[in-house]
Amino acid sequence: MTAGPIPLEEAQARLLAAAAPVSIENVDPEGAMGRYLAEPLLARRTQPAADLSAMDGYAVSSYDLHGPWRLVGESAAGHPYSSRVRKGEAIRIATGALVPDGTGCVILQEDVARSDDFISLAGALPSPPGKHIRRNGMDFRSGDTVLKRGVLLGPAQIALAVTSGHRHIPVHRVVRVAVIDSGDELATGLECPSHQIPASNGIMLAAMIAGLPCRVTRLGPVPDDMTALSHVLAEAQEADIVVTTGGASVGDHDLIRPALENWGATLDFWRVAIKPGKPILVARRQSGNREQFVLGLPGNPVSAFVTAHLFLLPLIRAASGAERPLPVAVKAQLATPVPATGKRREFLRGRWDGTQVRVQQVQDSGALAALAESNVLIDRPAGSHEAEAGATVSIYPFASAGNA
Numbered sequence: 001m002t003a004g005p006i007p008l009e010e011a012q013a014r015l016l017a018a019a020a021p022v023s024i025e026n027v028d029p030e031g032a033m034g035r036y037l038a039e040p041l042l043a044r045r046t047q048p049a050a051d052l053s054a055m056d057g058y059a060v061s062s063y064d065l066h067g068p069w070r071l072v073g074e075s076a077a078g079h080p081y082s083s084r085v086r087k088g089e090a091i092r093i094a095t096g097a098l099v100p101d102g103t104g105c106v107i108l109q110e111d112v113a114r115s116d117d118f119i120s121l122a123g124a125l126p127s128p129p130g131k132h133i134r135r136n137g138m139d140f141r142s143g144d145t146v147l148k149r150g151v152l153l154g155p156a157q158i159a160l161a162v163t164s165g166h167r168h169i170p171v172h173r174v175v176r177v178a179v180i181d182s183g184d185e186l187a188t189g190l191e192c193p194s195h196q197i198p199a200s201n202g203i204m205l206a207a208m209i210a211g212l213p214c215r216v217t218r219l220g221p222v223p224d225d226m227t228a229l230s231h232v233l234a235e236a237q238e239a240d241i242v243v244t245t246g247g248a249s250v251g252d253h254d255l256i257r258p259a260l261e262n263w264g265a266t267l268d269f270w271r272v273a274i275k276p277g278k279p280i281l282v283a284r285r286q287s288g289n290r291e292q293f294v295l296g297l298p299g300n301p302v303s304a305f306v307t308a309h310l311f312l313l314p315l316i317r318a319a320s321g322a323e324r325p326l327p328v329a330v331k332a333q334l335a336t337p338v339p340a341t342g343k344r345r346e347f348l349r350g351r352w353d354g355t356q357v358r359v360q361q362v363q364d365s366g367a368l369a370a371l372a373e374s375n376v377l378i379d380r381p382a383g384s385h386e387a388e389a390g391a392t393v394s395i396y397p398f399a400s401a402g403n404a
């Protein structure tokens with residue numbers, strides 16, 4: 001493949017266009033956190049199913065607001081008052097309790113004086129009279145689409161699914177991801193002579209995707225050797241997504257591309273016009289009736305981190321059925337100037353305080369200490385002029401899933 005690097009948007013679009021969601025399963029609400037809804041969820045009940053009091057107080061007719069009223073019963077949460085309330089009568093009512101027939105106004109208990117079985121107004125009447133009543137269907141009605149396909153199921157969505165009558169939630173099954181460290185120089189034990197480096201990419205990538213609906217298998221480190229690479233790829237047979245790091249560039253020992261081709265994978269693209277991360281490759285392989293994706297990430301730890309953020313996390317989200325798999329940028333003000341960029345779009349590491357972003361001094365793609373000080377990537381388009389402190393830039397918070 002001789003074509004030059006392709007733009008980021010094109011690379012992401014090609015990757016996501018090919019990514020079909022994995023199969024669907026039903027999970028109980030306890031297991032739904034962090035998964036993506038596979039089908040629209042329609043309410044099986046109306047909420048509230050009747051008019052309910054929103055406050056503790058006394059229910060009276062909204063046509064009988066002068067009092068005093070005789071207390072004739074109680075409507076507690078879970079224990080409705082079953083008779084019809086008449087003129088001159090009041091019902092003690094609790095928050096969440098059914099508003100009895102014949103009433104329509106809940107007066108706060110703080111606004112009432114009580115003497116034995118009688119109450120009288122001691123403060124303000126609610127205005128309008130039904131102010132403290134949650135109306136039937138205020139939240140949703142039976143048959144309403146309460147959650148759309150592709151939404152991320154978080155605490156609020158799970159509570160809504162349960163309240164709308166669902167005990168089984170259709171989601172996509174977890175995505176199987178195999179992460180392979182590669183390189184002769186990688187050390188795994190405590191011993192690490194100067195020609196070696198501790199293997200850190202695999203554990204970093206596993207940590208980056210730990211919050212996504214996937215199951216990670218770590219393989220390697222595998223040496224720069226075709227036979228060893230073939231063996232480790234064979235172990236990744238069951239994975240939906242195979243991620244390698246290292247060996248993606250142009251060196252004599254960069255064997256990932258030929259090893260993937262030997263394995264039967266077809267290269268989609270290699271090299272994207274971003275810095276860091278240019279040598280990323282994307283390939284696909286038919287395995288039975290499934291298609292496996294391969295992401296070959298560059299070995300430099302920061303390049304692996306940035307390309308994981310821009311490609312791996314979105315791919316896992318898309319395979320899990322996310323409606324919006326790409327990260328979402330926000331605007332921030334530069335606290336420090338940034339230099340002009342060249343032909344590649346740059347993702348600088350920075351520290352954002354919620355308003356201003358400070359660019360790390362060390363931007364080497366092997367500099368883990370500066371990465372660990374950072375919480376955002378600063379997006380600098382190709383061919384940008386130098387930007388002064390105070391200029392507005394787009395940033396990608398590391399924590400942003402971009403998939404609300």
Ligand SMILES: Nc1nc2c(c(=O)[nH]1)N[C@H]1C(S)=C(S)[C@@H](COP(=O)(O)OP(=O)(O)OC[C@H]3O[C@@H](n4cnc5c(N)ncnc54)[C@H](O)[C@@H]3O)O[C@H]1N2
Binds near residue numbers: 202245
């Ligand atoms: N002549 C050229 N050389 C390079 C080019 C180029 O275009 N022409 N591209 C450079 C860029 S940009 C990058 S990024 C790197 C990526 O190369 P590889 O993907 O082949 O990565 P390696 O050479 O195997 O390793 C790079 C670096 O990262 C360390 N590494 C690798 N794996 C791990 C791991 N699992 N944990 C921790 N660290 C790891 C490795 O030791 C190297 O220091 O190529 C440039 N070269």
Ligand code: MOO
Binds near residue numbers: 276303
């Ligand atoms: O892609 Mo490389 O990360 O520019 O060093």
